[in-house]
Amino acid sequence: MPHLSALCQFVPGAHAGVGGPAVLLVTLGSFIDAGRVQQTLSEHLIASGERELVATFDIDRLYDYRGRRPTMVFDGNRWARYDAPSMELHRLEDRDGQAYYLLHGSEPDFRWDQVVADILALVEILNVRLVVTVHGIPMGVPHTRPVGMTPHATDPSLIGDARSPFGRVQVPASLAALMELRLGEAGHQAAGFAIHIPHYLAGSEFADGALTALNAVVDVTGLNLPNDALVDKVEVSRRAIAAEVEGNDEVQDVIQGLEQQYDAFMQGQNMPNMWAPEQPEIPSADQLGAELEDFLRNVTDDE
Numbered sequence: 252m253p254h255l256s257a258l259c260q261f262v263p264g265a266h267a268g269v270g271g272p273a274v275l276l277v278t279l280g281s282f283i284d285a286g287r288v289q290q291t292l293s294e295h296l297i298a299s300g301e302r303e304l305v306a307t308f309d310i311d312r313l314y315d316y317r318g319r320r321p322t323m324v325f326d327g328n329r330w331a332r333y334d335a336p337s338m339e340l341h342r343l344e345d346r347d348g349q350a351y352y353l354l355h356g357s358e359p360d361f362r363w364d365q366v367v368a369d370i371l372a373l374v375e376i377l378n379v380r381l382v383v384t385v386h387g388i389p390m391g392v393p394h395t396r397p398v399g400m401t402p403h404a405t406d407p408s409l410i411g412d413a414r415s416p417f418g419r420v421q422v423p424a425s426l427a428a429l430m431e432l433r434l435g436e437a438g439h440q441a442a443g444f445a446i447h448i449p450h451y452l453a454g455s456e457f458a459d460g461a462l463t464a465l466n467a468v469v470d471v472t473g474l475n476l477p478n479d480a481l482v483d484k485v486e487v488s489r490r491a492i493a494a495e496v497e498g499n500d501e502v503q504d505v506i507q508g509l510e511q512q513y514d515a516f517m518q519g520q521n522m523p524n525m526w527a528p529e530q531p532e533i534p535s536a537d538q539l540g541a542e543l544e545d546f547l548r549n550v551t552d553d554e
Contacts, residue, residue, distance in 0.1 A: 253372035256365055258309050265305045266342060272380035274351040274472045275373070279338065279358045281425035285387035286448035286457030288464050291481075292385060293355040295461065299477040300343060305352065306373065308338035313359035313366065340373065346475040352377060358426050367430050374439055381409075381472060382434055384427040384443040385464040387457070389450040393509035394492060398463040404442035405435030409471060442471050449509075458488040 261267055276296075278289040314336045324332040338356035345351060354373075359366050374382060392399065401417065402410040427443065434441040444467040446460045462481050469476050496502050 253375045255306075255369050255372050255376075258312060258362065258365055259306055259369040259373070260309075261306045262304050265303060267305050268377045269350070272378050274474060275377070275379045275382045276351065276353050276468060277370075277382060277384045277427055277430065278353070278355045278386075279426055280356075281358050281386055281427055282423055283386070283388065285389040285450075285453035286446070286455070286460035288385055288387035288446050288448070288457070288460045289355075291456055291458060291461035291484075292464050293353065295465070295481045295484075296343060296353060296476065297341065297355075299480065302341040302343050302353075304339060305342045305377075306340040308356075308359070308366065308369070310336050310338050310357065313338065313361050314357060315360035318360060346477055349474060351472070351474055352379065363426055363429055366426065367433050370430055371433060371437055371439070374434070380440065382430070382439065382441040383468055383471060384431065384441070385446065385468065386425075386427065386443075387446045387448040387453070387460050387464075389453040390447040391509060392447055392449055392513055393506050394449045394452060394457075394459070395506060395510060396513050398459050399447040400463060400467060401445040401447070402442065402467070403431070403445070404440075405431060406440055406442075409440065409442045444468075452492070456488070458484040 255261075278293045280289055284290070316336075321336055322334045323330060324334075336357040338354070338359065340352055340354045342350060342352055354370070370382075373379070388401070390399070402413045404410045431441045431443055444464060446464050446467075448457050448460050458481065462478065462485050465476060465478055465481060468474065496506065
């Protein structure tokens with residue numbers, strides 16, 4: 252029987268490992284999560300039904316407080332709230348009563364190897380059949396076209412014949428990526444989805460990206476996850492973005508340029524990248540829409 256380190260502890264009395272093989276969804280914020288895909292999806296799932304806290308990680312030993320300081324609320328003449336970082340494992344159920352697990356919170360700054368080892372132990376203790384991750388990456392794509400994604404998996408059969416716009420590249424590591432690598436080496440199944448977020452909306456909550464991630468999780472796991480509230484949020488977000496764009500000719504020109512490049516890619520899947528033949532190199536985000544990025548920087552569902 253695998254054992255957990257002192258970094259991770261089960262909550263006494265929790266229904267851990269009850270039932271048949273389960274799915275583990277991991278949404279630990281990484282160094283990049285464009286469109287706040289992980290945060291939006293996690294909050295949606297937690298708010299959509301009852302949850303049970305199953306296990307916690309010792310965040311004080313994993314988090315660099317001075318490197319990325321948590322926020323606090325100062326109200327007039329007193330401190331009113333501290334938004335403490337956390338790393339928690341919850342047990343939830345889909346709309347059919349099927350149990351699944353959600354590991355969410357802050358990506359650890361320290362002890363990655365030990366944290367991954369604990370996650371692998373949890374996979375075995377909880378009889379997890381599939382681990383799934385999602386996150387957003389900024390791309391030179393328009394918000395007016397279907398949201399794309401780059402899937403990856405320890406077993407290619409999990410993602411079918413999906414194609415990626417990237418070849419072999421070297422990127423900064425994340426705990427989720429290391430976890431998927433180690434899961435595959437240990438013979439476990441894992442899949443992930445990098446959701447393509449318009450680069451000019453990367454700093455804002457992009458509900459369309461979270462909904463795309465939810466649909467990808469449903470497709471690969473078979474879970475019947477609730478989506479009503481997220482669909483409503485998508486409609487609000489789309490109206491807010493449309494209102495910001497309307498009447499601004501310069502912004503519309505940039506979006507039209509992105510639309511043309513997107514459409515050209517869709518019409519020629521044998522291209523070496525996502526752009527037209529006369530553009531063998533992917534243009535930078537500055538070239539594609541610095542004006543639009545500034546204009547829409549603060550677009551949120553609340554606007």
